[in-house]
Amino acid sequence: MTAALTNLLDFDPEQLVAYCADLGEKPFRAKQLQRWIHQFGAHSFDQMTDLAKSLREKLATRAEIRAPAIISDHTSADGTRKWLVDVGDGNAVETVFIPEEGRGTLCISTQAGCAVNCRFCSTGKQGFNRNLTVSEIIGQLWMAEFELRKTKGIEPGPKGERQITNVVMMGMGEPLLNFEPTTTALKLMLDDNAYGLSRRRVTLSTSGVVPMMDKLAQEVPVALAVSLHASNDPLRDGLVPLNKKYPLRELLAACKRYLEFAPRDFITFEYCMLDGVNDSDQHARELIALVNDPEVGVNCKFNLIPFNPFPESGLLRSKNPRIKAFAQVLMDAGIVTTVRKTRGDDIDAACGQLAGEVKDRTRVQERMGKMAEYQQKYGANFGRIVEIPS
Numbered sequence: 001m002t003a004a005l006t007n008l009l010d011f012d013p014e015q016l017v018a019y020c021a022d023l024g025e026k027p028f029r030a031k032q033l034q035r036w037i038h039q040f041g042a043h044s045f046d047q048m049t050d051l052a053k054s055l056r057e058k059l060a061t062r063a064e065i066r067a068p069a070i071i072s073d074h075t076s077a078d079g080t081r082k083w084l085v086d087v088g089d090g091n092a093v094e095t096v097f098i099p100e101e102g103r104g105t106l107c108i109s110t111q112a113g114c115a116v117n118c119r120f121c122s123t124g125k126q127g128f129n130r131n132l133t134v135s136e137i138i139g140q141l142w143m144a145e146f147e148l149r150k151t152k153g154i155e156p157g158p159k160g161e162r163q164i165t166n167v168v169m170m171g172m173g174e175p176l177l178n179f180e181p182t183t184t185a186l187k188l189m190l191d192d193n194a195y196g197l198s199r200r201r202v203t204l205s206t207s208g209v210v211p212m213m214d215k216l217a218q219e220v221p222v223a224l225a226v227s228l229h230a231s232n233d234p235l236r237d238g239l240v241p242l243n244k245k246y247p248l249r250e251l252l253a254a255c256k257r258y259l260e261f262a263p264r265d266f267i268t269f270e271y272c273m274l275d276g277v278n279d280s281d282q283h284a285r286e287l288i289a290l291v292n293d294p295e296v297g298v299n300c301k302f303n304l305i306p307f308n309p310f311p312e313s314g315l316l317r318s319k320n321p322r323i324k325a326f327a328q329v330l331m332d333a334g335i336v337t338t339v340r341k342t343r344g345d346d347i348d349a350a351c352g353q354l355a356g357e358v359k360d361r362t363r364v365q366e367r368m369g370k371m372a373e374y375q376q377k378y379g380a381n382f383g384r385i386v387e388i389p390s
């Protein structure tokens, strides 16, 4: 029986040094290997021409470089590119690339499904399937970076120009509930012999797993975004069930502690705009009081997200004038506020539209039927992304 190959995408820099030591190799070999994998996109040891032939042969019999397989690959009219990748056992997750002037952002997933079950999130409705491994998390970045280069005709190798400049962990899953693989992947993103991204350019988004926020601050304090979505505890309890465990004041106090280590001097609060639920001027004023609270108040920025409706949610997107008025109340109080411009609507790459359908295609049919019914009831824009004119 042949032994299973070790996937080198699972190793952080230290682990790769240890692996090479086991093979009787010096630490600098691990650095070379890491550069070949993460900077040059090598997927075979034959490509690693500055490694001794004997080492390449040894690696070929024991190791592999294997990212999750691509199930589908779509590019939207606005350039947003979405991959659906296979993470085994009928599970798939999405990875989305968003090109903008002067930068390219990749949104990656950390779990297949999610246990947090936020009311406005279609991923949460699928339930939790499993945690992704390091190679499945970093493999999304590896796959996307080198697929993007390939599309541009850039050959794998040392001369490739980097396509992804920013990473956001905002895809499927709660990253802090898959802590070890997530932080290992983060370390690789920051490592100079891998992707070399600055901590300011890597953002982790959490629904507020307080103890793990403190742990992240100690281990790898990247920029932090927090899914807030409500201005008081009773409201947040209903939208983000995790709030019952870590209520708002505890969450804000954790944000304040995090800022002592963060690469930016503010926390980004994400706020999904839900018609008649959390979008009144009174809610905005409650938020202002909360973030200015003498005890737990925190330097922050708000990112308002027009909700992307889906049938089971029973929720609707706030009207555009309401979103603008809400933003104005926050801005009048001196809080930097942006309204998320959603991208890739023609390929369903918007937030809260992430995969899972691969597992159960019947449900997709049902959902599409229901969507058509809701569109008749609420108008053709139900479930579609509408850009808010500035």
Ligand code: SF4
Pocket (backbone or CB within 6 Å): 114, 115, 116, 117, 118, 121, 122, 123, 124, 125, 171, 172, 173, 174, 207, 227
């Ligand atoms: S919003 Fe995030 S934490 Fe909440 S259910 Fe969706 S994926 Fe999970």
